[in-house]
Amino acid sequence: MTIRLFDTATREVRDLNPITPGEVGIYLCGATVQAPPHVGHLRPAVAFDVLRRWLTRRGLTVTLIRNVTDIDDKVLAKSAAAGREWWAHAALYERVFTQAYDALGVLPPTYEPRATGSVPEMVALMERLVEKGHAYSTGEGNVWFDVHSWPAYGGLTRQKVEDLSPEEGGEPTTGTASDAKKNPHDFALWKAPKPGEPESASWDTPYGRGRPGWHLECSAMARRYLGDTFDIHGGGLDLRFPHHENEQAQSRAAGYGFANRWMHVAWVTQSGVKMSKSLGNGLLVSELLNEAPAPVVRYALAAVQYRSMLEWAPDTLDEARTTWERLSGFVARASERVGDVPAEEVAKADVPEAFAAAMDDDLNVPQALAVVHEHLRAGNTALASGADAAVRTELVTLRAMLDVLGLDPADPQWAATSTDDRYAKALDGLVTAELKARAEAREAKDWATSDAIRDRLAAAGIEVQDSADGARWTLS
Numbered sequence: 001m002t003i004r005l006f007d008t009a010t011r012e013v014r015d016l017n018p019i020t021p022g023e024v025g026i027y028l029c030g031a032t033v034q035a036p037p038h039v040g041h042l043r044p045a046v047a048f049d050v051l052r053r054w055l056t057r058r059g060l061t062v063t064l065i066r067n068v069t070d071i072d073d074k075v076l077a078k079s080a081a082a083g084r085e086w087w088a089h090a091a092l093y094e095r096v097f098t099q100a101y102d103a104l105g106v107l108p109p110t111y112e113p114r115a116t117g118s119v120p121e122m123v124a125l126m127e128r129l130v131e132k133g134h135a136y137s138t139g140e141g142n143v144w145f146d147v148h149s150w151p152a153y154g155g156l157t158r159q160k161v162e163d164l165s166p167e168e169g170g171e172p173t174t175g176t177a178s179d180a181k182k183n184p185h186d187f188a189l190w191k192a193p194k195p196g197e198p199e200s201a202s203w204d205t206p207y208g209r210g211r212p213g214w215h216l217e218c219s220a221m222a223r224r225y226l227g228d229t230f231d232i233h234g235g236g237l238d239l240r241f242p243h244h245e246n247e248q249a250q251s252r253a254a255g256y257g258f259a260n261r262w263m264h265v266a267w268v269t270q271s272g273v274k275m276s277k278s279l280g281n282g283l284l285v286s287e288l289l290n291e292a293p294a295p296v297v298r299y300a301l302a303a304v305q306y307r308s309m310l311e312w313a314p315d316t317l318d319e320a321r322t323t324w325e326r327l328s329g330f331v332a333r334a335s336e337r338v339g340d341v342p343a344e345e346v347a348k349a350d351v352p353e354a355f356a357a358a359m360d361d362d363l364n365v366p367q368a369l370a371v372v373h374e375h376l377r378a379g380n381t382a383l384a385s386g387a388d389a390a391v392r393t394e395l396v397t398l399r400a401m402l403d404v405l406g407l408d409p410a411d412p413q414w415a416a417t418s419t420d421d422r423y424a425k426a427l428d429g430l431v432t433a434e435l436k437a438r439a440e441a442r443e444a445k446d447w448a449t450s451d452a453i454r455d456r457l458a459a460a461g462i463e464v465q466d467s468a469d470g471a472r473w474t475l476s
């Protein structure tokens with residue numbers, strides 16, 4: 001067994017050789033909790049969830065750390081605009097993100113550190129960089145990483161400092177002493193409070209009071225939970241530069257090995273343009289969950305290989321829905337025929353070799369789904385011919401493969417959404433017949449019968465609304 005994954009740093013697909021055999025440590029940059037998530041925010045979470053599920057099924061013990069950036073320029077600005085304490089604002093959106101992850105079946109990370117919980121580690125890392133001559137303070141609360149002190153700077157994204165435009169890499173300066181920054185590409189390790197910022201949003205350091213820079217947060221948290229060197233660092237494609245370049249520079253300049261491999265998940269696009277709230281094309285996860293059942297949204301996000309752009313077209317959800325209904329329909333019918341398969345059996349079942357080969361090849365989910373569909377066809381054929389032993393085999397195999405993708409229709413996660421639609425059709429047929437009888441009774445002015453029908457439906461939890469087009473029903 002060899003799992004091969006693309007490494008953004010070396011730009012090649014390489015064998016995964018864990019530092020500690022049998023274990024994999026992953027750091028995934030999580031949300032800056034300042035606003036509700038759109039679907040572009042959830043794609044990396046779903047992609048890394050699939051990675052984690054696959055590594056786990058391959059027998060590896062995965063430690064997944066996904067941080068929460070709860071202190072940051074945007075959190076401060078948005079909370080001030082909303083008239084909330086910054087920590088209340090961050091906590092509010094952290095919960096909204098958690099709900100979105102849970103709704104889409106993203107397993108909780110092993111640990112989810114908040115940036116504000118690792119300030120001592122950040123200060124220690126910063127002090128180490130200052131001692132080693134890779135960082136400098138320009139006065140009360142402002143500390144910068146000196147990119148010219150670190151010749152390997154730009155190594156992750158293969159750029160040279162000289163080739164960067166002045167606005168790249170570095171960040172807008174804050175405080176009063178910021179003009180003294182040596183080089184425009186030097187980036188902030190610590191930031192002095194801006195006028196008007198709450199006292200609670202800054203911490204004492206040997207260089208004055210302030211708050212951490214975003215890059216320093218991730219370097220400190222990754223080391224705290226995964227050690228000096230760890231297996232995989234990941235995030236969305238847009239984090240490669242400057243965020244990940246800066247993280248790597250800080251950690252390596254401090255003398256730590258940091259990430260052995262980098263994985264980046266491509267964007268969700270609309271008409272070829274990156275989905276983003278600032279561009280006004282960010283589809284909120286909450287809106288999508290009103291449009292389609294959660295597993296349908298997850299299928300749409302998971303079905304494309306993680307390094308390919310995912311173009312969100314008007315029919316994306318419809319296509320995902322059709323496929324999901326085929327898969328969940330088979331699982332429902334097969335389970336009805338041969339009985340429910342225990343979850344433990346699904347977890348232990350072998351997946352087909354072709355499926356495993358596709359997943360080992362840099363998580364080639366489209367190829368893996370082709371194998372899923374072959375088995376779906378075989379399962380349906382077995383159902384039609386009454387070959388129950390084959391139905392059971394295909395049911396177990398199909399559920400095992402879908403479990404790797406977080407899309408096993410029989411998983412309790414999807415129980416509320418994967419009900420067989422034949423039940424809905426049967427119910428509709430019965431209620432429609434009742435409503436027809438009621439309409440006839442009303443036409444004959446037989447109010448006793450018409451009321452009795454209405455009461456019977458109400459007792460069954462069905463609400464009837466009369467309109468010009470006739471009566472309609474909903475579940476009350």
Ligand SMILES: [Zn+2]
Binds near residue numbers: 029030218243
């Ligand atoms: Zn990060």
